[in-house]
Amino acid sequence: MIKKVIVIGGGAAGIMAAGRAAELGADVTLLEKMKSLGIKISITGKGRCNLTSGEDMDKFIEAFGPNGKFLINVFAKFFSHDLINFFESIGIKTILERGQRIFPLSGSAKDVVRAMVTYLNKEGVKIITGTTVNKILAQDNKVIGVDTDKGVFYGDAAILATGGASYPETGSTGDGYAMAKKLGHTIIPIRPALVPLEVKEAYVKELQGLALNNVLASVYLNGDKVAEAFGEMLFTHFGLSGPIILTLSKTVVDSLAHGKVEISIDIKPAVSREKLDARFLREIKEHGNKNIDNLLKNLLPQSMIPVIIKLAGISPDKKVHQLTAQERAELVSILKDTKFTITRSRPMQEAIVTAGGISIKEIDPKTMESKIVKGLYICGEIIDVDAKTGGYNLQAAFSTGWAAGTMATK
Ligand SMILES: Cc1cc2nc3c(=O)[nH]c(=O)nc-3n(C[C@H](O)[C@H](O)[C@H](O)COP(=O)(O)OP(=O)(O)OC[C@H]3O[C@@H](n4cnc5c(N)ncnc54)[C@H](O)[C@@H]3O)c2cc1C
Structure with a gap:
């Protein structure tokens, strides 16, 4: 039959x-x-x-x-x-x-x-x-x-x-x-899974449209690391997106029910904090009279530099040699560990999968x-x-x- x-x-x-x-x-x-x-x-x-x-x-x-x-x-x-x-x-x-x-x-x-x-x-x-x-x-x-x-x-x-x-x-x-x-x-x-994430930090808007390659994103729940992913990410007007953020999003969505969730971005995962600092010191010695943004020129996409300088609390008018030890440490910290507080994911309608x-x-x-x-x-x-x-x-x-x-x- x-x-x-x-x-x-x-x-x-x-x-x-x-x-x-x-x-x-x-x-x-x-x-x-x-x-x-x-x-x-x-x-x-x-x-x-x-x-x-x-x-x-x-x-x-x-x-x-x-x-x-x-x-x-x-x-x-x-x-x-x-x-x-x-x-x-x-x-x-x-x-x-x-x-x-x-x-x-x-x-x-x-x-x-x-x-x-x-x-x-x-x-x-x-x-x-x-x-x-x-x-x-x-x-x-x-x-x-x-x-x-x-x-x-x-x-x-x-x-x-x-x-x-x-x-x-x-x-x-x-x-x-x-x-x-x-x-x-x-x-x-x-x-929602494979979904972009919204963050508390309003300055993220200034980075919208910027894609970063070869970065390490780590998810922290109440201060403990619960996941990480290496690759490409994207800043949007509301927060974070791009392949590695989508990959981490299910863990983030599930973690949000249990406490404070942060994503830390290491923009230079292949370079240690010590090496970054040594690099800054070298720049200060060799190009001390240049404007502060020159210090970051070979490290970051152009559109990101003013945002990072502002975030580090450094006056944009400073010369490289005027950078204080504390400001240098702050810059290293931002490049290695910029934390975003996740408020929520985008809604189910915008998720790639359920x-x-x-x-x-x-x-x-x-x-x-x-x-x-x-x-x-x-x-x-x-x-x-x-x-x-x-x-x-x-x-x-x-x-x-x-x-x-x-x-x-x-
Ligand atoms: C923007 C986007 C991009 C994606 N890109 C990729 C990709 O490149 N690669 C990849 O692997 N995955 C990708 N995905 C995920 C992938 O599309 C889905 O996982 C896959 O389509 C699921 O297939 P499915 O047949 O189960 O469901 P669907 O493809 O969603 O099909 C379900 C169908 O059932 C119908 N239906 C629902 N309710 C009823 C009802 N009551 N009566 C009759 N019909 C009904 C719907 O109209 C629909 O046509 C993407 C998803 C999105 C949203």
Whole structure:
């Protein structure tokens, strides 16, 4: 008998699940609340779609933190090379870039969506857009269909792929959490992750737009270091953003519930305090008559220099040789350890991913089937797994989608 599979949500996970189930012979209906599929995919990677990563399995799992082990089984069956081959088969060539990030060669996320929709059509998936699923229907703990704003759809299996709750304008409004909860699933509280951070220090506005490379950012909770990351960051009008800040943001968001959170930026992590001081002393000796900003010229981006001088309480009219020992020490301190007090993260709407979601304890990691309701498969960001940036989150959505699509036909 041909299995009737209903997929709820046409994002990365849902599209993959629907295509895969149809490829294996199921009669598949994909229900999407927006007017078109894959709206979030089309804005990923700044419109270029960082599809996956070239990192090996260990690094991949590590990128998801403690819950990463949940993905070992599905990655063993469908990993980055399988995804690359899949995209190649539907006409999307890929390219490996800096930091092991893999993108479509065309550099267009929209091409990815177009190719995936063509794939669904070729496999005979019935795509129904503009239709919101409100409820998963179950009888005797077994899925029998779904209720939507356009009526009931009956099926042998349902694949829940409604995504997280961030960037709601893409359709990911978190509907699936309530649907799963109604059926008895535990929802680990959802929080914004990969999200910019707001700081108390008003002077951050003067640095807005400035990106710093090769800096070390450390997170302190009540004075104790709890995390650090090395790489690139960005100042904004409200605070801090950029890759390493996004990476640290989940720890920050979770720490904010427990006390005072600060981020210390070491702008020159490769140079010790002693070496910096020796460098300043050398400059004072060799270029004492120059203006104070010359002292920092080779150390900092131009736009940062007046802000740092002001922060150190040094008069901008001073000559290099007029710098006092205390001012010198203050400068070293600022370069090695500028502390920002985090007031809050930006809201969920601005988070790249949602942390929390359906508990991994209630999903079979081999099949993606719910351990609570038979015939319900769960995939993508709605699950309580999330990773740092770099293509990991999409790979998780594609891999769990692939597994759900495969198993829903069995
Ligand atoms: C700005 C931005 C950039 C990103 N860049 C990257 C990147 O480069 N690389 C990477 O790996 N990850 C990236 N991500 C994360 C990645 O996009 C997500 O993790 C991934 O899209 C999750 O896939 P999903 O299928 O689970 O959910 P989604 O892609 O969010 O899809 C869920 C779908 O379900 C639909 N839906 C919701 N509720 C209902 C309902 N009740 N009925 C019917 N349909 C419903 C939604 O409309 C949506 O289409 C980025 C995220 C953002 C916001």
